[in-house]
Amino acid sequence: MPLAEYMALCLAHPRHGYYTTRDPLGAGGDFTTAPEISQMFGELLGLWIAQAWVDMGAPRGAVLAELGPGRGTLMADALRAAGRAPGFAEAVSPWLVEISPTLRARQARALEGRGAQWAERVEDLPEGPLLLLANEFFDALPIRQLVRAGGRWRERAVRLDGQGRLVFGLGAVVPWQADEPDGAVVETCPAGEAVAAWIGARLAAQGGAALIVDYGYAARAPGGADTFQAMRGHAYADPLAAPGQADLTAHVDFAALARAAEAAGAAAWPVAGQGLFLEQLGITARAQTLARAAARPAPAGGSRPPTPPPTETGRAAAVTAEDPVEAIVSAHRRLTHPEEMGTLFKVLALTGPGQPRPPGV
Known part of the structure; x- marks a missing residue:
């Protein structure tokens, strides 16, 4: 198929x-x-x-x-x-x-x-x-892959081999207009x-x-x-x-x-x-606000009330670190740094x- x-x-x-x-x-x-x-x-x-x-x-x-x-x-x-x-x-x-x-x-x-x-x-x-x-x-969403083989474009397909395993194969010839060398793959x-x-x-x-x-x-x-x-x-x-x-x-x-x-x-x-x-939308300023709120010591005799808007640092902490400030810094980097998700x-x-x-x- x-x-x-x-x-x-x-x-x-x-x-x-x-x-x-x-x-x-x-x-x-x-x-x-x-x-x-x-x-x-x-x-x-x-x-x-x-x-x-x-x-x-x-x-x-x-x-x-x-x-x-x-x-x-x-x-x-x-x-x-x-x-x-x-x-x-x-x-x-x-x-x-x-x-x-x-x-x-x-x-x-x-x-x-x-x-x-x-x-x-x-x-x-x-x-x-x-x-x-x-x-x-x-x-x-499902993609098509077209593979250049023998000077023609063919649909990439999935089929069964002789041992009943799924493997990639080439299907029908496709009238795709692009001059590429054999082995080229086009995804749509x-x-x-x-x-x-x-x-x-x-x-x-x-x-x-x-x-x-x-x-x-x-x-x-x-x-x-x-x-x-x-x-x-x-x-x-x-x-x-x-x-x-x-x-x-x-x-x-x-x-x-x-x-x-x-x-x-x-x-x-x-x-x-x-x-x-x-x-551009201000993620660094927001991270600094969250970090300041997370670092603020709790008052004696009770827990610290939430700072509006809510500072849900536990989500990032659960993913990256136990310390909430470190978690915010780590989340900021992960979302924005070129070596992470930024680029x-x-x-x-x-x-x-x-x-x-x-x-x-």
């Missing part, structure tokens, strides 16, 4: 799919995302959303949607931060696009009392100005481009802003690259070894997403590295036509 079909079945099969049967996040799962590393990430994205809403004229009836919302951590942090903008909480309804019953249950607990609602597809979101977040969503993500086109059309018709954060590249390099990979137990794994038991992903082609959204009528702003984007992870901002340039890009 084509690689895209294999990937879709492994991840989204209703009974055996990776995402439909488990909570894959955290120390007991297979990977950790930025919202689970530190509250700072979700807070800053929430402030970004609030600013976009203000720039639109603070419309009522806006839809705040997150694609692939994990445990609901990002949405919870974003709502807490964005809610500091006067009128935001009353004007915006939160929606989560999620197919996993297991993760929906986790999200419901994280967002209890926030009025959250769920949809299975972006097309099911209600009408209204759209404010959209997608963190590590597009990397898990039709599902991702379709979602980006839907977002672009929605922003063009009803206004709003979208923020896509993921790992990938701003433009495809000549000759392409094979970025298809599997993660299991926080380590790289063979993507064919245990179907439905490992996270399958590929690097995101941000240029392709931008083209799809622009063709549908939205404005696509220059792709930024996650580190620079978060620095590989990128940010694409989309807006309705004629709207102001959003912050950070």
